[in-house]
Amino acid sequence: MASHLQAKLCDLCQAPATVRYRIQCAPGAVWVLACPHCQKTQREQNPNYRYGGTWKARLKKG
Template identity: 40%
Template sequence: MKERKKHCEVCSKDFSTMFRVQYKNPKKWVFVCKDCLLTVKKDNPAYSYGGTWKK
């Protein structure tokens, strides 16, 4: 059985809780961890939040 894992788009680490966001252009949905979320959302007009994903 395959286990689907999500890795943070920014730091490439695996987390049990990820946040679905868009943060750059062209816009696409990516998953980031909490720390990187705070980094990418700061002063970012391209940022939008799409929900929380938990294992």
């Protein structure tokens, strides 16, 4: 029985990621789940960036 991490798509670039960060890109904007690359870009280049937590993939059996 194989186990693997279940990746989900980044809300910003659509790349699959096993770790995603809940962020806001503008005041009052909806929260999005971003891959590490997009999260780093927003954190460094966006003065309105706001961090809201981390989502990590769980092992999927089957």
